[in-house]
Amino acid sequence: xxxxxxxxxxxxxxxxxxxxxxxxxxxxxxxxxxxxxxxxxxxxxxxxxxxxxxxxxxxxxxxxxxxxxxxxxxxxxxxxxxxxxxxxxxxxxxxxxxxxxxxxxxxxxxxxxxxxxxxxxxxxxxxxxxxxxxxxxxxxxxxxxxxxxxxxxxxxxxxxxxxxxxxxxxxxxxxxxxxxxxxxxxxxxxxxxxxxxxxxxxxxxxxxxxxxxxxxxxxxxxxxxxxxxxxxxxxxxxxxxxxxxxxxxxxxxxxxxxxxxxxxxxxxxxxxxxxxxxxxxxxxxxxxxxxxxxxxxxxxxxxxxxxxxxxxxxxxxxxxxxxxxxxxxxxxxxxxxxxxxxxxxxxxxxxxxxxxxxxxxxxxxxxxxxxxxxxxxxxxxxxxxxxxxxxxxxx
Numbered sequence: 001x002x003x004x005x006x007x008x009x010x011x012x013x014x015x016x017x018x019x020x021x022x023x024x025x026x027x028x029x030x031x032x033x034x035x036x037x038x039x040x041x042x043x044x045x046x047x048x049x050x051x052x053x054x055x056x057x058x059x060x061x062x063x064x065x066x067x068x069x070x071x072x073x074x075x076x077x078x079x080x081x082x083x084x085x086x087x088x089x090x091x092x093x094x095x096x097x098x099x100x101x102x103x104x105x106x107x108x109x110x111x112x113x114x115x116x117x118x119x120x121x122x123x124x125x126x127x128x129x130x131x132x133x134x135x136x137x138x139x140x141x142x143x144x145x146x147x148x149x150x151x152x153x154x155x156x157x158x159x160x161x162x163x164x165x166x167x168x169x170x171x172x173x174x175x176x177x178x179x180x181x182x183x184x185x186x187x188x189x190x191x192x193x194x195x196x197x198x199x200x201x202x203x204x205x206x207x208x209x210x211x212x213x214x215x216x217x218x219x220x221x222x223x224x225x226x227x228x229x230x231x232x233x234x235x236x237x238x239x240x241x242x243x244x245x246x247x248x249x250x251x252x253x254x255x256x257x258x259x260x261x262x263x264x265x266x267x268x269x270x271x272x273x274x275x276x277x278x279x280x281x282x283x284x285x286x287x288x289x290x291x292x293x294x295x296x297x298x299x300x301x302x303x304x305x306x307x308x309x310x311x312x313x314x315x316x317x318x319x320x321x322x323x324x325x326x327x328x329x330x331x332x333x334x335x336x337x338x339x340x341x342x343x344x345x346x347x348x349x350x351x352x353x354x355x356x357x358x359x360x361x362x363x364x365x366x367x368x369x370x371x372x373x374x375x376x377x378x379x380x381x382x383x384x385x386x387x388x389x390x391x392x393x394x395x
């Protein structure tokens with residue numbers, strides 16, 4: 001926790017700093033990439049930088065962490081940072097990189113806030129930064145240790161053994177470790193990072209949920225092409241869709257991700273939209289093999305039946321689970337499709353158990369809608385977990 005003096009100063013200065021954090025985050029990245037251009041080309045997501053999503057997510061995470069420390073100084077910050085720690089481990093982030101971040105972040109703070117950053121204010125926020133950094137470093141060290149790795153990148157080659165066109169914009173790749181390497185274990189709901197060298201020489205990294213279950217000898221990722229991205233949005237997904245065929249080799253990290261299905265027998269709600277179905281498909285396959293009697297409510301929303309990836313697998317798994325029900329909404333209905341399932345997902349008429357555990361994956365508006373609907377139904381916030389493909393703007 002913060003020292004009493006620093007806690008008081010952070011509490012007093014938090015409104016002013018929080019208001020300036022978006023500008024600070026933008027300037028931070030500009031300074032960082034000016035001196036370390038390789039970080040933009042080979043580590044950070046260029047698409048998220050171009051849209052401003054990463055800057056917004058950084059600003060939100062710093063303000064959110066500071067607010068938690070101020071309001072609940074005795075609370076363990078680990079759970080708040082777990083998602084970030086898993087993402088960092090999948091990228092191979094190391095402790096020394098926090099020194100680099102510190103240098104450029106505090107330079108940006110001084111530039112934006114100017115004389116307001118007195119030595120006392122600087123010392124207090126420095127203490128807050130290192131509380132956040134040390135928490136992340138410890139979490140990431142634990143993740144590396146659990147994976148049997150030293151801290152840092154651990155990229156492994158995987159052979160593409162099958163390519164399957166799921167929809168006009170979605171392709172699945174079935175992968176096996178190259179050579180004699182063993183297939184690392186994972187928990188249903190986790191993802192892997194995929195590193196791709198693009199035509200301009202940049203090595204960009206993206207995360208893709210594993211859409212297969214852990215008991216399978218192979219692994220599968222399901223990738224959606226982003227046709228209407230602005231600037232470099234979707235550059236890795238589009239490259240994978242356009243270029244990767246059977247016999248190619250992809251570079252993958254170990255599996256990470258903290259939004260994983262628990263092993264209890266409590267009722268589950270699995271809610272997804274669009275390509276957010278990928279972790280749900282893996283979870284359902286896992287439940288068929290391990291917990292077929294568990295009550296499961298599956299909710300999925302998509303543009304149309306033609307745009308719904310892995311649709312057959314969803315319904316097949318649900319049919320294998322005697323206490324499972326699927327509810328699918330399409331924005332664009334088709335002949336014979338029920339009107340109550342045309343449009344956006346509406347949970348109001350679903351029978352939801354009071355003690356359910358909810359797992360939500362999809363775009364931010366969908367996640368926010370499902371969270372709102374569940375909380376209005378009395379589901380505790382702690383029982384709702386969500387995964388996003390990109391910076392956590394829902395937080």
